[in-house]
Amino acid sequence: MIGSAGAGDRAAASGPAGGARRQRRVSMADVARRAGVSSQTVSRVSNGHPGVVDTTRRQVLAAMKELGYRPNSAARALKRGEFRTIGIITFSLSTTGNVRTLEAIATSAAQHGYATTLLPVAIPTQDEVRGAFTRLGELAVDAIIVIMEVHLLDAATVSLPPNVGVVVADSDAGDRYSVVDTDQAGGARDAVRHLLDLGHETVWHLAGPEESFAAQRRTDAWRATLQEAGRDVPAPLRGDWSAESGYRAGLRLAQEPHCTAIFAANDQMALGVLRALHESGRTVPDQVSVVGFDDIPDSGSFVPPLTTVHQDFAEVGRRCVEGALRQIGSDAEERGTTLVPTRLVIRRSTARPPAPAG
């Protein structure tokens, strides 16, 4: 109702030309004229400032509605010197973790009255990243959240806009940036201990790609946990996070007669491992136990439902935003790493190892 009335008014005002959509926007001055007040009063109403008597406020609000007034955020940003926007740099959104973190960031930012500008970096080369930062520098953002391996960010650092804070998710650059991350090590340790507690002699590992710090930390914790327990450390296999790479690795693991427990660095690769084991005739969990990492929504529907390490991506996103806003507020750079705890979700892909043959 309201909206259409406004539209009607404006169409009428635009004269016989009609249909033109890009006529001048309704400004505070227009509202002020209509309401019979000054534009400053309109501004006060618009921003909820005190010191406007109730009758006046109502008049202004009425005028706003009639005209369909919307604040011009460009002018507002220019005047205030801030954009109320957070920029997000991210790699491809093909991994669940990135997506869920992104979603949480956007949601959390919105709750704080901030918009989010998305800057995907198609190819993870330093040139691409630097380009993204350059574009961000020209963009209207008050802070930047980076969801990516930070070593690709090094060369780009120099072109970082000097006035914006940076928060990095999923990285180890706590010495240079404010980092929010899942407690990869703790999660991996829980996964390995779970398998050892079940009675497995050792745990094989399907690692994520070399360039991922998250993958590296999971691998390190896997190795450390085995060593602490005095177990053999089998050579880890390496995948690229994809189910397909998990499948290939799984085929090889299926050939290892002593392999009774596998810790895959993410759920998608675990999915591939499950398929490979299934096709190789090795049953899960009776002959081989499998643990994943992430707890993606589908993992409860794998065959069998996957025991995995739950990551609280929402919390990661929330803390990223908090960190970004804190930096915006304080004008001071932050450093250091915040870890978000994980939780082991035990389903049906893990069990006690089979009784030793012979």
Place this chain on the structure above:
Amino acid sequence: MIGSAGAGDRAAASGPAGGARRQRRVSMADVARRAGVSSQTVSRVSNGHPGVVDTTRRQVLAAMKELGYRPNSAARALKRGEFRTIGIITFSLSTTGNVRTLEAIATSAAQHGYATTLLPVAIPTQDEVRGAFTRLGELAVDAIIVIMEVHLLDAATVSLPPNVGVVVADSDAGDRYSVVDTDQAGGARDAVRHLLDLGHETVWHLAGPEESFAAQRRTDAWRATLQEAGRDVPAPLRGDWSAESGYRAGLRLAQEPHCTAIFAANDQMALGVLRALHESGRTVPDQVSVVGFDDIPDSGSFVPPLTTVHQDFAEVGRRCVEGALRQIGSDAEERGTTLVPTRLVIRRSTARPPAPAG
């Protein structure tokens, strides 16, 4: 190098205070002073306008570099009346399709020099959607792309900013908006025909949620294809896109003795169906064939690898951006629907039906 030099200069200029990050930004006036020209000349250089002699241009560029100048996009947007930004309204990013479309949109927009502002709508109520549109109206966007079921958009329409074009993905509102969508009907028809061609008597259907037009269209096409072929149309089951709901439906389908072919409305539900069939002792594809929809990256690693309908989300995203830019350029609203074709990917979850028992 360049960046750090600029930072050094500015730190020096800022005097002994040091460390303050939110000093005033370098403006065109600063650059102009440094280069010994007028700010208008700086503007011309900055925007690549002709009519600046080469030596002057070089001086200006040098001054920009020295000072670390970055255009203020707020002022630019205010002056130009456009933001070079596309707003994206989307539901939760839990479905692969939305995510991949989003990614394609952001990438494509960036290639056209446009930024993308993300506006997630947590709860798909009309109030939420309207709120999102209100926020977008205040946001700095030249066009809006909506990735959601459009009927939730109806009530919000009235508060649509009058100057921005709207493109909708995944909807049937071609009469009111410019819509880009996957050819749901064609894909569903291909899936069903594939199963019929294999010799199945009929095809059971696990539909998506009622409120999804995509789901509805897939269901309609499934029914129509069966009817065209003169087959029985079993009552469709309904899921909510999740693997878990697919599992529940799958358990019921496993009880149907005549059910030899299942068309699930998306891959995730198909995953759940596969698990349910497996646990019920019905082998895929020997006893039951299953087809999904989407071709998510993991579907090739399901057990067995899933035959599914591939959606070209990248193309959908690209066309959304093209449509949005066209509307920005022409100041005219567009309507009508653009369909992006699908492709049936045949893997190993489909086969000829088992020979009739007895």
Place this chain on the structure above:
DNA sequence: CCGCGCGATGTTTACGTAAACATCTCGCAT
């Protein structure tokens, strides 16, 4: 040899908002 014209550059102004400052109008205390 002078002026015309064009290309290069400078100056003015407006975009819409909101802070800072100015003014105005009451009510209340003296």
Place this chain on the structure above:
DNA sequence: ATGCGAGATGTTTACGTAAACATCGCGCGG
């Protein structure tokens, strides 16, 4: 009764950019 102060509202100005308009200088033709 009157003046003072607090609260309500109006006026001025600046944010950084870029269009529109103004000016300057130089080369070339008459």
